[in-house]
Amino acid sequence: MNATAIDNLFQQKIDLDLNIEPKDQMPEKYRLHLIRQISQHAHSEVIGMQPEGNWITRAPSLRAKQILLAKIQDEGGHGLYLYSACETLGISREELIDQLHTGKAKYSNIFNYPALTWADIGAIGWLVDGAAIVNQVSLQRTSYGPYARGMVRICKEESFHQRQGYEIMANMMKGTEAQREMAQDAMNRWWWPSLMMFGPHDSDSPHSGDAFTWKIKRKSNDELRQKFIDKTVQQAEVIGLTIPDDELRWNEEKQGYDHGEINWEEFKRVINGNGPCNKQRMDHHKKYHAEGAWVREAAAAYAKENSK
Amino acid sequence: MDTQLDLWEVFIQNKAGSYVHAGSVHASDSQMALQNARDTYTRRQEGTSIWVIPAKYVVASNPEDAEMFFDPANDKIYRHPTFYVMPEGAKQI
Numbered sequence: 386m387n388a389t390a391i392d393n394l395f396q397q398k399i400d401l402d403l404n405i406e407p408k409d410q411m412p413e414k415y416r417l418h419l420i421r422q423i424s425q426h427a428h429s430e431v432i433g434m435q436p437e438g439n440w441i442t443r444a445p446s447l448r449a450k451q452i453l454l455a456k457i458q459d460e461g462g463h464g465l466y467l468y469s470a471c472e473t474l475g476i477s478r479e480e481l482i483d484q485l486h487t488g489k490a491k492y493s494n495i496f497n498y499p500a501l502t503w504a505d506i507g508a509i510g511w512l513v514d515g516a517a518i519v520n521q522v523s524l525q526r527t528s529y530g531p532y533a534r535g536m537v538r539i540c541k542e543e544s545f546h547q548r549q550g551y552e553i554m555a556n557m558m559k560g561t562e563a564q565r566e567m568a569q570d571a572m573n574r575w576w577w578p579s580l581m582m583f584g585p586h587d588s589d590s591p592h593s594g595d596a597f598t599w600k601i602k603r604k605s606n607d608e609l610r611q612k613f614i615d616k617t618v619q620q621a622e623v624i625g626l627t628i629p630d631d632e633l634r635w636n637e638e639k640q641g642y643d644h645g646e647i648n649w650e651e652f653k654r655v656i657n658g659n660g661p662c663n664k665q666r667m668d669h670h671k672k673y674h675a676e677g678a679w680v681r682e683a684a685a686a687y688a689k690e691n692s693k
Numbered sequence: 694m695d696t697q698l699d700l701w702e703v704f705i706q707n708k709a710g711s712y713v714h715a716g717s718v719h720a721s722d723s724q725m726a727l728q729n730a731r732d733t734y735t736r737r738q739e740g741t742s743i744w745v746i747p748a749k750y751v752v753a754s755n756p757e758d759a760e761m762f763f764d765p766a767n768d769k770i771y772r773h774p775t776f777y778v779m780p781e782g783a784k785q786i
């Protein structure tokens with residue numbers, strides 16, 4: 386089959402809403418687009434363990450510590466599901482990690498912000514996982530089979546993440562004046578970066594055309610962001626938190642909230658490596674990846690010796 | 694040189710009894726593969742039993758052969774019970 390015939394057959398399948406599977410022929414651009422997106426997603430899960438891991442030893446109770454440990458372990462698992470989906474596209478784990486370390490592959494910008502107080506653990510679970518869920522729910526219907534199935538598995542696990550975060554925020558809002566201030570402060574710092582997680586406005590993302598034609602993406606950045614805002618505002622109100630946006634207004638006509646301007650300058654600055662924690666996150670990953678090398682070597686040597 | 698160990702495919706037995714492909718793990722031997730599969734894919738009692746198989750031993754049919762493989766089943770409708778005409782009034786058949 387020539388390239389055009391492959392492309393046609395491929396698009397026919399996509400138009401029929403059939404999943405594309407690892408051994409199916411696919412356009413090279415589709416494969417590369419997926420590798421970029423799935424690996425960025427995998428790296429985000431793994432790097433995202435760092436801001437929360439920072440609080441394991443300082444969790445305010447044994448209950449809180451157990452929950453946080455389980456949540457972070459899930460995120461590690463999510464990273465593994467996604468690496469395994471990505472590897473079916475013909476790229477090795479070594480290459481994926483290498484792309485992360487050289488900066489060729491990115492991870493979600495949100496994890497370049499620090500978790501300063503215990504309320505940040507609440508805000509991360511509620512807002513950051515909440516935003517991730519909105520995106521991941523729509524990706525359950527993405528066209529690449531292994532990615533879609535990974536998303537189904539991940540979505541099942543995510544709702545506990547969001548609920549445990551919201552519970553932390555709700556409890557702090559029922560606490561002392563200082564605790565309420567701490568919760569509001571975390572809200573103020575995490576709200577806008579959470580909105581940025583959905584990426585640039587549709588009018589500013591000229592490259593998303595392919596992703597829609599190939600049904601990798603089912604909903605646009607702005608649609609997903611709107612969904613997240615609309616469901617989160619009510620949750621904030623219930624526990625008495627204020628959304629740090631003076632321009633936030635209910636729009637009767639569109640049956641959704643209008644929001645203020647997102648600071649895209651900050652977004653660009655952080656994505657280009659100048660956020661508060663970019664260097665720390667990457668150094669940490671490199672350090673522990675290198676320090677774990679002897680374990681992998683020892684395991685390989687042991688297996689080789691045993692198979693003799 | 695860095696190694697990421699071998700690739701193993703993971704199958705989890707569900708409540709209905711079938712082993713369903715869950716994903717894959719990296720491991721140096723079968724014992725580690727089982728342990729990693731357990732940690733990665735069954736944190737919430739998703740199954741009662743796990744199979745791990747070195748990915749290199751999985752033999753898969755080719756998507757291009759799908760027509761040749763599966764189409765002939767299409768015109769053998771007499772393989773289905775609904776093909777047969779049952780006499781009026783016959784019960785429990």
Ligand SMILES: [Fe+2]
Nearest residue numbers: 430459460463
């Ligand atoms: Fe996750």
Ligand SMILES: [Fe+2]
Nearest residue numbers: 460514543546
């Ligand atoms: Fe999560």
